[in-house]
Amino acid sequence: MRCRICGAPAAINMRQHKLALCRAHFVDWIPEQTERAIDHYKMADRGEKLLVAVSGGKDSLALWDVLHRLGYAADGVYIDLGIDEGIGYSGKSRALCESFAAARGLNLQVVSVPAVYGASIPDVAKKSMRGRRKPCSVCGLVKRHIMNRICREQGYAALATGHNLDDEAAVLLHNAMTWSGGYLVRQAPVLAATRPGLARKIKPFCRIYERETAAYALMQKIEYIYEECPYSEGSSTLYYKEILNRMEEDRPGAKLQFYLAFLQAKDQGLFAPGASGESDLHECAQCGQPTSAPGKCAFCRLWENATPPGLRPPSP
Amino acid sequence: MLRMDAQPLTTTLIHRGKRIEVRSGSTLRDAIRKAGFSPEAVLAAKDGELITDDRILLPGDEILLVAVISGG
Numbered sequence: 001m002r003c004r005i006c007g008a009p010a011a012i013n014m015r016q017h018k019l020a021l022c023r024a025h026f027v028d029w030i031p032e033q034t035e036r037a038i039d040h041y042k043m044a045d046r047g048e049k050l051l052v053a054v055s056g057g058k059d060s061l062a063l064w065d066v067l068h069r070l071g072y073a074a075d076g077v078y079i080d081l082g083i084d085e086g087i088g089y090s091g092k093s094r095a096l097c098e099s100f101a102a103a104r105g106l107n108l109q110v111v112s113v114p115a116v117y118g119a120s121i122p123d124v125a126k127k128s129m130r131g132r133r134k135p136c137s138v139c140g141l142v143k144r145h146i147m148n149r150i151c152r153e154q155g156y157a158a159l160a161t162g163h164n165l166d167d168e169a170a171v172l173l174h175n176a177m178t179w180s181g182g183y184l185v186r187q188a189p190v191l192a193a194t195r196p197g198l199a200r201k202i203k204p205f206c207r208i209y210e211r212e213t214a215a216y217a218l219m220q221k222i223e224y225i226y227e228e229c230p231y232s233e234g235s236s237t238l239y240y241k242e243i244l245n246r247m248e249e250d251r252p253g254a255k256l257q258f259y260l261a262f263l264q265a266k267d268q269g270l271f272a273p274g275a276s277g278e279s280d281l282h283e284c285a286q287c288g289q290p291t292s293a294p295g296k297c298a299f300c301r302l303w304e305n306a307t308p309p310g311l312r313p314p315s316p
Numbered sequence: 317m318l319r320m321d322a323q324p325l326t327t328t329l330i331h332r333g334k335r336i337e338v339r340s341g342s343t344l345r346d347a348i349r350k351a352g353f354s355p356e357a358v359l360a361a362k363d364g365e366l367i368t369d370d371r372i373l374l375p376g377d378e379i380l381l382v383a384v385i386s387g388g
């Protein structure tokens with residue numbers, strides 16, 4: 001197979017686009033496509049300050065690389081979750097983010113959950129109802145809270161995450177299986193900052209396949225963490241991604257179409273906006289972030305229950 | 317008896333450090349499926365460069381499969 005543009009041997013074939021490209025043309029194609037998505041979904045304007053949530057994985061580092069190449073003023077934030085599990089997961093991924101930023105002269109903020117809040121994600125999860133079986137729900141809550149806070153406090157126009165098409169299609173399939181209206185209405189390439197205290201969130205890679213973000217990272221020689229977080233094993237995301245890939249094998253473009261047709265249907269009013277329940281939000285009595293819980297938000301309650309009094313985080 | 321230095325008739329796929337021998341002569345895409353992987357969930361590299369999966373496997377080739385799907 002040959003590159004459609006220059007005829008050199010192709011490095012990647014994207015069956016859903018009937019497009020094969022060589023390395024040189026592919027590493028320019030990805031930023032072009034990303035920029036198109038940013039414009040199409042009105043994610044950000046040039047000159048706006050963006051914050052990229054990096055995990056050390058291929059998607060978020062590839063995204064930071066692309067935004068930087070496109071000329072966006074994009075800083076990074078890494079949240080050290082304190083996950084070790086014998087493979088030094090957090091330590092390794094943090095080091096990869098730090099060396100990525102240093103090599104490009106980019107600005108990375110690191111927030112260490114154990115250092116700031118007094119316990120690692122697995123430890124705090126064990127002590128809470130919501131995370132007794134698996135820390136992922138607690139982990140998501142903590143990450144959302146911290147990113148939101150930094151974005152708002154430091155005046156970033158938006159928080160950019162590395163979610164790719166496979167991530168989005170898997171979440172969509174999961175939520176469609178249970179017709180979770182609240183989640184379906186909120187799933188979008190851009191989450192507007194609907195109220196003070198909530199950061200705007202954007203997903204510039206939402207139309208790019210995971211296979212392509214990985215190819216981009218490899219071709220750009222981005223060192224990323226290849227190991228998975230040990231807690232992701234058996235996750236429903238993996239399960240739905242595998243099912244979607246089986247469809248994709250038989251019908252190239254199936255997962256892209258699934259996602260894009262959903263967005264279109266939503267635009268046409270398939271899901272009633274009221275289903276999200278966002279109108280019930282009010283400010284947390286302790287940290288001020290929007291919450292639907294009465295009194296304090298889930299984040300503040302989590303640390304109250306989990307840490308001995310001496311280690312309680314300072315009230316923000 | 318005389319021993320001939322015969323070329324191996326297999327190609328090696330390497331996935332997460334595991335070596336899998338497959339018959340040469342088929343396309344890489346077929347070999348990936350026969351080895352139990354989804355062609356949508358891996359990238360293939362030979363001599364450090366990504367290659368497309370329409371390649372015909374030659375005896376003695378070593379092909380690295382990079383898993384691309386993450387579950388976080």
Ligand code: SF4
Nearest residue numbers: 136139229231232388
């Ligand atoms: S797999 Fe779970 S615990 Fe690990 S980073 Fe993802 S959400 Fe957090």
Ligand SMILES: [Zn+2]
Nearest residue numbers: 003006022025
């Ligand atoms: Zn080319």
Ligand SMILES: [Zn+2]
Nearest residue numbers: 284287297300
């Ligand atoms: Zn709070």
